[in-house]
Amino acid sequence: QVQLVESGGGLVQTGGSLRLSCVASGDLFSNYALGWFRQAPGKEREFVSAITWNGGSTLYSDSVRGRFTISRDNAKNTVYLQMNSLKPDDTAVYSCAARYFVLSRESSDYGAWGQGTQVTVSS
Helix, strand or coil: CCCCECCCCEEECCCEEEEEEEECCCCCHHHHEEEEEECCCCCCEEEEEEEECCCCCEEECCCCCCCEEEEEECCCCCEEEEECCHHHHHHHEEEEEECCCCCCCCCCCCCCCCCCCCEEEEC
């Protein structure tokens, strides 16, 4: 089973940018599709984006499409989430997750999770 560690969160003003990273270890990284999810206080976990094992296909939620970009570097065992034009509604704990090969928007389909990184967007 793969282990995941996120980094890159922080405090940013509205309109700013952040890049999140998620480094994997413990299994062959290229076996996995990777997803980013977020959870704001008092709200359910929400799908943000996902990418196939080779980066050939991606998914985005409607709320982030056009502002966020997911990518991966299999040589570095890392998946990234570039977040631009950030809004206060983007404030949440962002977690990466892994599942074998196939993309999914459903958090229940992912078996491995990182601990999360806090993103706070001030107005």
